Amino acid sequence: MSDLLKNPVLGNDDIKSEIDGKLQQEEIKFEGTSKAEEREKEMAPPNSIHRSGSRPQLDVSGAAIQGNFEEKDPTILLPNQSDDISHLALDIGGSLIKLVYFSRHEDKSVEDKRKRSLKQRFGIPNGNRRSYPILGGRLHFVKFETAKINECLDFIRSKQLHCGGMVARWPSDGMTNENVVVKATGGGAFKYTDLFKERLGVSLDKEDEMDCLVSGANFLLKAIRHEAFTHMEGQKEFVQIDQNDLFPYLLVNIGSGVSMIKVDGDGEFQRVSGTNVGGGTYWGLGKLLTKCKSFDDLLELSQRGDNSTIDMLVGDIYGGMDYSKIGLSASTIASSFGKAISENKELEDYRPEDISLSLLRMISYNIGQIAYLNALRFGLKRIFFGGFFIRGHAYTMDTISFAVDFWSKGGAKAMFLRHEGFLGALGAFMSYEKHGLDDVMVHQLVERFPMGAPYVGGKIHGPPLGDLNEKISWMEKFVQKGTEIIAPVPMSPPGTTGLGGFEVPLSRGDTLRSDASSLNVGVLHLVPTLDVFPLLADSKMYEPNTIDLSDHGELEYWLTVLSEHLPDLVDKAVASEGGTDDAKRRGDAFARAFSAHLARLMEEPAAYGKLGLANLLELREECLREFQFTDAYRSIKQRENEASLAVLPDLLMELDGMSEVDDFDVFKERMLGSGNTKPPPHKRALLFVDNSGADIVLGMLPLARELLRRGTEVVLVGNSLPALNDVTAMELPDIVAEAAKNCDILRRAAEAGGLLVDAMINIQDSSKDELPSVPLMVVENGCGSPCIDLRQVSSELAAAAKGADLIILEGMGRAIHTNFNARFKCDALKLAMVKNQRLAEKLLKGNIYDCVCRFEPAN
Ligand SMILES: Nc1ncnc2c1ncn2[C@@H]1O[C@H](COP(=O)(O)OP(=O)(O)OP(=O)(O)O)[C@@H](O)[C@H]1O
Numbered sequence: 001m002s003d004l005l006k007n008p009v010l011g012n013d014d015i016k017s018e019i020d021g022k023l024q025q026e027e028i029k030f031e032g033t034s035k036a037e038e039r040e041k042e043m044a045p046p047n048s049i050h051r052s053g054s055r056p057q058l059d060v061s062g063a064a065i066q067g068n069f070e071e072k073d074p075t076i077l078l079p080n081q082s083d084d085i086s087h088l089a090l091d092i093g094g095s096l097i098k099l100v101y102f103s104r105h106e107d108k109s110v111e112d113k114r115k116r117s118l119k120q121r122f123g124i125p126n127g128n129r130r131s132y133p134i135l136g137g138r139l140h141f142v143k144f145e146t147a148k149i150n151e152c153l154d155f156i157r158s159k160q161l162h163c164g165g166m167v168a169r170w171p172s173d174g175m176t177n178e179n180v181v182v183k184a185t186g187g188g189a190f191k192y193t194d195l196f197k198e199r200l201g202v203s204l205d206k207e208d209e210m211d212c213l214v215s216g217a218n219f220l221l222k223a224i225r226h227e228a229f230t231h232m233e234g235q236k237e238f239v240q241i242d243q244n245d246l247f248p249y250l251l252v253n254i255g256s257g258v259s260m261i262k263v264d265g266d267g268e269f270q271r272v273s274g275t276n277v278g279g280g281t282y283w284g285l286g287k288l289l290t291k292c293k294s295f296d297d298l299l300e301l302s303q304r305g306d307n308s309t310i311d312m313l314v315g316d317i318y319g320g321m322d323y324s325k326i327g328l329s330a331s332t333i334a335s336s337f338g339k340a341i342s343e344n345k346e347l348e349d350y351r352p353e354d355i356s357l358s359l360l361r362m363i364s365y366n367i368g369q370i371a372y373l374n375a376l377r378f379g380l381k382r383i384f385f386g387g388f389f390i391r392g393h394a395y396t397m398d399t400i401s402f403a404v405d406f407w408s409k410g411g412a413k414a415m416f417l418r419h420e421g422f423l424g425a426l427g428a429f430m431s432y433e434k435h436g437l438d439d440v441m442v443h444q445l446v447e448r449f450p451m452g453a454p455y456v457g458g459k460i461h462g463p464p465l466g467d468l469n470e471k472i473s474w475m476e477k478f479v480q481k482g483t484e485i486i487a488p489v490p491m492s493p494p495g496t497t498g499l500g501g502f503e504v505p506l507s508r509g510d511t512l513r514s515d516a517s518s519l520n521v522g523v524l525h526l527v528p529t530l531d532v533f534p535l536l537a538d539s540k541m542y543e544p545n546t547i548d549l550s551d552h553g554e555l556e557y558w559l560t561v562l563s564e565h566l567p568d569l570v571d572k573a574v575a576s577e578g579g580t581d582d583a584k585r586r587g588d589a590f591a592r593a594f595s596a597h598l599a600r601l602m603e604e605p606a607a608y609g610k611l612g613l614a615n616l617l618e619l620r621e622e623c624l625r626e627f628q629f630t631d632a633y634r635s636i637k638q639r640e641n642e643a644s645l646a647v648l649p650d651l652l653m654e655l656d657g658m659s660e661v662d663d664f665d666v667f668k669e670r671m672l673g674s675g676n677t678k679p680p681p682h683k684r685a686l687l688f689v690d691n692s693g694a695d696i697v698l699g700m701l702p703l704a705r706e707l708l709r710r711g712t713e714v715v716l717v718g719n720s721l722p723a724l725n726d727v728t729a730m731e732l733p734d735i736v737a738e739a740a741k742n743c744d745i746l747r748r749a750a751e752a753g754g755l756l757v758d759a760m761i762n763i764q765d766s767s768k769d770e771l772p773s774v775p776l777m778v779v780e781n782g783c784g785s786p787c788i789d790l791r792q793v794s795s796e797l798a799a800a801a802k803g804a805d806l807i808i809l810e811g812m813g814r815a816i817h818t819n820f821n822a823r824f825k826c827d828a829l830k831l832a833m834v835k836n837q838r839l840a841e842k843l844l845k846g847n848i849y850d851c852v853c854r855f856e857p858a859n
């Protein structure tokens, strides 16, 4: 007997259960597709739509190479290529307007000598900036109620999203919008054409709604890691879809109405079914029956509901008995709302909570069932559900999953998409072919979760606050009034529906666990210069995180560690900015914001997608940057570097006095050989460095020096952005230059590697009395976190890695928290001191302050 039969009131206890168990992740299989089904499949209307992939012509007249002609991929300026492609796309549906818009990254990259010499050596491409004009920026996701379209128009105007690429040139000149065309889909693209022309002066370029849903879904499933997830009995489990095994699938978009689309490939699909009983039905009927003022209120009501007061159950009909012969238990819903017929009650006699739940279950089950039937009809293995009816709501997803599971007898599983309601808008955005978004690869996208919107009473109100001051003053108001604030403070644009931010569940579920999260999506950063680290043994199987935070105990522990460390971090951050009043305000706001993130994650660990310790640590750094703390450890790092550099000469002398460097067994053998055999030195070593001060100066530099002495090229790999007291790539050349003052080996290697700017000339006319040295180089790793995800590294690191045959990962973040279990194509050495008791015990069966030395030779 299935679970549905035993317990149709799915939820209650099941839903409350904590997120520590795991769903079995299986290939979804239907038990056989019959001949009749095959026939049906053939009879389906042959209206598959194929989309042309042609790209518009570039205007290359007057093209000129910018900068150095000798570069491998120089930037080409196209002065006559108009840049007025819009950076906004819309999906105007029956209930909601969805916006996807793009903001360009400021190009802060400086072409210093270090970079130029790396380019010469490795031939690093320019990040394809021109071939992907859209890259190098952020994609934002926002929604509004269609009924409040004016707010949407105001938002577009306030952000100048309607001005295309010309905003920088003529910011306030209304005339410039004349030729701007904005891609739009959904029925409203037709209905509101004139309104957009009148109010914003832009023309809407209509894109087919189904076309957009499909290209949006295909993009997400291919380009975003862990976009899809299953949700059963309160358990969310991210699914990694194999890009080469994505099609065919059934896409069920639950908007106001429901569309079911069989997707066979990019631009290859067929709308096979639909139902008019959808999200609009739930919200519309719910509004009439409960007098609720908002969709969220209605959904919240359902969480306290008991539908058996309204629904007619099998037991109501069968005198409390199961109808087991046909597999129905007494508690199965026989007829939604059926109890209302026989009782002599008015609408007022029913609890709105019960009505809402009954309605939600009726509609979700029905959609789940129709979806299953269509999947069966075409022999489809996967069903993805999108549309804003789902709204990240645990109970809704559980109900749909349950229906699919029940009807398919466990053979099929429903899957959901994190960007649920934005498929159409994303698809419309991608139809700007000049953006080249369809070529984006997984490793070029980074999702971030800024503390976007005011957060009160466990709820996020309003749109993300872009302005720093606005953010801080909101946080301050929050502090003053605490949880008493229930209404959002005025902000622009008012009255939007909870966008860009995240909400903390209101109740952990008296009856139902809420994860009232209207938007669990962050801002998508597109970074064209990111690459997959080429020395990973198996990049598909690679998992950076050593610690799995889906284990509740682990999550709790690490969240506590981070919150306990917070006051100290704030002190340091404030001090790093001179301890001014402004810095104090920002520090305070940072602390609130970061605590809010932690609280949110404690409540719902998967709120921001799949969560690992590395993500948490990066979130903290991002949050600091968000409140403009660019380098909290700046002065501490400086002090420690100076102190260490002062004792370096003595250390080097001591090391030189030793017969051989203090080594450890296997690595020692690989380096020094045994007996008479002297193994050849490595050709090039990548040293992923960690902390400033003694760590880099007295640890890694002497190690680099030993390698250089043996004739191994050394590449120091430093962070692109500051994180804790980690040394950054930017800081390394100066540290090396200081160290080189007292050491010939380092000096000559640094010269050869282009690190000593003044000495560059000497290399050119090659000093006669010195033998040429192997180079010591510095590359940035592409990240700003104490950990490193090797699926997303800088192109210069990827280029340097191509000739490397030794990797040394140093420090807790890079060698233990992440990459402890990573396997490489070449020799790898992982070095760290374990500064955490729990890790020492659990992971290494050792003690705090033990040192880890893992040497893994290439197979
Ligand atoms: N804040 C909200 N306001 C109104 N409806 C919401 C809200 N949040 C979620 N919903 C639900 O989402 C549905 C709309 O989903 P979606 O935006 O995907 O569809 P749509 O594009 O407006 O409709 P259609 O595609 O049928 O034209 C609503 O009918 C409602 O059930």
Ligand SMILES: CC(C)(CO)[C@@H](O)C(=O)NCCC(=O)O
Pocket: 093, 094, 186, 187, 209, 255, 256, 257, 258, 259, 273, 274, 275, 276
């Ligand atoms: C009409 C659309 C496509 C508009 O998005 C949608 O609301 C829908 O699919 N409605 C269901 C219509 C039907 O197939 O019965």
Ligand SMILES: [Mn+2]
Pocket: 091, 092, 093, 094, 186, 255, 256, 424
């Ligand atoms: Mn829609």
